[in-house]
Amino acid sequence: MNPNDLLQRIQDNKGILYKISNSYCRNAGDRDDLVQEMMYQLLRSAQRFDENQKFSTWMYRIALNVAISFYRKASRGGVTVALDAEAQFADDPVNEELEQRIEALQQFIRALNELDKALMILYLEERPYREIAEILGISETNVATKLSRIKGRLKQEFKTVNY
DSSP, X not given: OOHHHHHHHHHHTXXXXXHHHHXXXXXXXXXXXXXXXXXXXXXXXXXXXXXXXXXXHHXXXXXXXXXXXXXXXXXXXXXXXXXXXXXXXXXXXXXXXXXXXXXXXXXXXXXXXXXXXXXXXXXXXXXXXXXXXXXXXXXXXXHHHHHHHHHHHHHHHHHHTTO
């Protein structure tokens, strides 16, 4: 793939990078650093892209691997890592309850291990199980099993919080 085509495809799919970086980093500077590292790794890995593969799947795989490495470095100290609650709501009871639910969901996802966090990002993106399996390098059955377990834990978590 020539460099111009690669840059155009990355540009067309850049939302992937921002979604992942927002899921792994709270601090805006860390998010920018992570997106820059993802871009670097995408450009570095371009020669390994298989034209028979879906570009967004390949891009997710690389971006998630970079984010997981970034997360591991951060957990050893240095970078602030977590989901960021960016939504601003008016001061009314309905929006406050919604904000509390969103924060509870974000806290739940923050507590997941790297693989489960990546799995949830892709699931919330409504990616098909086959694509999730391909991106994460696990079987579709494993995707379904892990998601079922995560949903069960999430249901329990929300039950105890009275949502």
